[in-house]
Amino acid sequence: xxxxxxxxxxxxxxxxxxxxxxxxxxxxxxxxxxxxxxxxxxxxxxxxxxxxxxxxxxxxxxxxxxxxxxxxxxxxxxxxxxxxxxxxxxxxxxxxxxxxxxxxxxxxxxxxxxxxxxxxxxxxxxxxxxxxxxxxxxxxxxxxxxxxxxxxxxxxxxxxxxxxxxxxxxxxxxxxxxxxxxxxxxxxxxx
Amino acid sequence: xxxxxxxxxxxxxxxxxxxxxxxxxxxxxxxxxxxxxxxxxxxxxxxxxxxxxxxxxxxxxxxxxxxxxxxxxxxxxxxxxxxxxxxxxxxxxxxxxxxxxxxxxxxxxxxxxxxxxxxxxxxxxxxxxxxxxxxxxxxxxxxxxxxxxxxxxxxxxxxxxxxxxxxxxxxxxxxxxxxxxxxxxxxxxxx
DNA sequence: AGTATTATTGAGTATTCACTCATTAATAGA
DNA sequence: TCTATTAATGAGTGAATACTCAATAATACT
Numbered sequence: 001x002x003x004x005x006x007x008x009x010x011x012x013x014x015x016x017x018x019x020x021x022x023x024x025x026x027x028x029x030x031x032x033x034x035x036x037x038x039x040x041x042x043x044x045x046x047x048x049x050x051x052x053x054x055x056x057x058x059x060x061x062x063x064x065x066x067x068x069x070x071x072x073x074x075x076x077x078x079x080x081x082x083x084x085x086x087x088x089x090x091x092x093x094x095x096x097x098x099x100x101x102x103x104x105x106x107x108x109x110x111x112x113x114x115x116x117x118x119x120x121x122x123x124x125x126x127x128x129x130x131x132x133x134x135x136x137x138x139x140x141x142x143x144x145x146x147x148x149x150x151x152x153x154x155x156x157x158x159x160x161x162x163x164x165x166x167x168x169x170x171x172x173x174x175x176x177x178x179x180x181x182x183x184x185x186x187x188x189x190x191x
Numbered sequence: 192x193x194x195x196x197x198x199x200x201x202x203x204x205x206x207x208x209x210x211x212x213x214x215x216x217x218x219x220x221x222x223x224x225x226x227x228x229x230x231x232x233x234x235x236x237x238x239x240x241x242x243x244x245x246x247x248x249x250x251x252x253x254x255x256x257x258x259x260x261x262x263x264x265x266x267x268x269x270x271x272x273x274x275x276x277x278x279x280x281x282x283x284x285x286x287x288x289x290x291x292x293x294x295x296x297x298x299x300x301x302x303x304x305x306x307x308x309x310x311x312x313x314x315x316x317x318x319x320x321x322x323x324x325x326x327x328x329x330x331x332x333x334x335x336x337x338x339x340x341x342x343x344x345x346x347x348x349x350x351x352x353x354x355x356x357x358x359x360x361x362x363x364x365x366x367x368x369x370x371x372x373x374x375x376x377x378x379x380x381x382x
Numbered sequence: 383a384g385t386a387t388t389a390t391t392g393a394g395t396a397t398t399c400a401c402t403c404a405t406t407a408a409t410a411g412a
Numbered sequence: 413t414c415t416a417t418t419a420a421t422g423a424g425t426g427a428a429t430a431c432t433c434a435a436t437a438a439t440a441c442t
Contacts (some may be wrong), residue, residue: 002387003439009389025304027218030429041391046431107302111295113216144378147371148364154353155375162349166342173339180338184346187335188379193417194409200420221399232421237401 010048012038014059022101026056026108057119060109063102068126070095075129081137082186088130089160089182096164097174103164143189152189159185201239203229205250213292217247217299248310251300254293259317261286266320272328273377279321280351280373287355288365294355334380343380350376 016037020029031052035045049055071091076084096103109115134149143152163181167174207228211220222243226233240246262282267275287294300306325340334343354372358365 002441003389003437005389028304031431032429042430043392043432044390047389050431052430104302111298111302113219144374147375148357148367151354151357151368151371151375154357155350155372158349158353159346162345163342166339166345176339177342180342181346183335184338184342184379188375193411194407194419196419222401223399233400234402234422235420238419241401243400 005048009038009040009044013040013045013048013055014062017055017059018063018101018105021059021108022104026112026114031055053114056109056112056114057116059105060115060119061122063106064123065126066099066102067092067095067106068123072126072129081133081140081142084133085156085186086182089156089185090178092157092160093163093167093178093181096160097167097171100168141191144191147189155188156185196239200229200231200235204231204236204239204246205253208246208250209254209292209296212250212299213295217303217305222246244305247300247303247305248307250296251306251310252313254297255314256317257290257293258283258286258297259314263317263320272324272331272333275324276347276377277373279347280376281369283348283351284354284358284369284372287351288358288362291359332382335382338380346379347376 013034016034017029020034020037023029031045032042034055035042038045045055049058071088074087076087079087131149131153134143134152137143138145138147138149138152159181163177166177170177204225207225208220211225211228214220222236223233225246226236229236236246240249262279265278267278270278322340322344325334325343328334329336329340329343350372354368357368361368
């Protein structure tokens with residue numbers, strides 16, 4: 001019994017924040033501007049997010065979960081290790097190319113000092129299935145056994161990011177980079 | 192005929208900035224605090240750097256050139272490709288582990304919107320010898336020929352950063368990570 | 383329809399901070 | 413030693429901005 005909050009407004013605020021953070025950076029994007037672009041009063045922003053830091057943390061979760069969803073939906077559980085890895089690789093690269101603003105914001109958030117441990121923890125859950133697969137692959141001797149599992153998953157992410165960076169700089173070579181990146185990764189971890 | 196500027200003061204300001212930027216982030220480190228920690232008046236900071244942005248750009252160049260020096264000094268020009276790559280790999284990893292604050296600042300600067308094109312360009316010069324080596328290695332058929340040169344150097348950097356991250360989280364496995372990282376990289380790019 | 387509750391608004395506030403500038407101190411060269 | 417020039421100082425300033433709050437509007441529930 002009361003007036004409900006609007007999911008639309010919340011999303012509009014997060015969208016505007018994404019745009020402004022990507023264009024100007026976290027601290028150069030004032031809450032006044034964010035609310036203006038979202039089409040709400042500045043006070044409204046603060047009923048949805050108690051502080052600017054809380055808005056930033058919420059945005060981080062939102063983007064990370066979108067990314068997780070893009071990667072892990074339709075995950076081909078029954079297919080070979082290589083196919084599953086290639087699935088993750090392609091989805092991740094495609095998401096990065098299709099969502100440059102979100103990616104830029106993520107990069108800023110990850111080096112900022114405002115993310116709470118809870119926010120970071122909350123986003124790791126969707127990736128556990130992937131982690132398990134890596135461990136299995138090592139046990140099944142598909143991968144070299146001298147590389148720790150955490151080094152493999154971290155390297156996948158690092159190589160994907162490198163690949164996206166190159167593609168953003170030279171979009172015409174997208175296919176080439178996507179393939180050569182994966183070849184490199186696969187050759188690096190298998191026996 | 193005048194009072195000269197002091198190299199010491201300039202360095203003290205850059206050092207203080209490094210510490211504060213690493214601990215609090217670029218915008219949460221006020222010039223008042225930076226000058227206080229550097230042991231100079233706030234006005235003095237502005238005789239060495241006209242604006243805060245200029246200070247940030249100067250710091251970026253300073254750190255990048257230190258890194259370049261750490262990597263490229265004693266570069267074993269006469270040795271094998273593998274030895275030279277391993278030299279770069281080890282030096283880079285060691286620098287990252289030994290200079291966590293500088294590394295943190297670099298990460299923040301690279302995603303910030305304040306770096307000028309000149310600053311970015313100025314730091315690429317020391318790495319040309321490395322780039323040339325990559326191209327040679329491809330021509331000499333030491334590396335696979337389906338990976339563009341720029342993808343190889345970008346991947347080296349990406350994998351080194353991943354390796355440093357892991358090492359910072361688990362210092363006891365430093366040696367293991369350094370080795371497995373390089374193995375992975377080498378296996379990924381050679382035939 | 384009536385009411386209690388909560389959302390919405392935007393002008394206002396307190397604070398923070400990059401940068402200035404008048405004054406003083408130091409130094410190089412004559 | 414004298415002087416011209418520039419560095420050093422730090423209180424002061426104007427602008428920006430995160431957040432508040434009193435007034436108003438919308439909505440769910442009875």
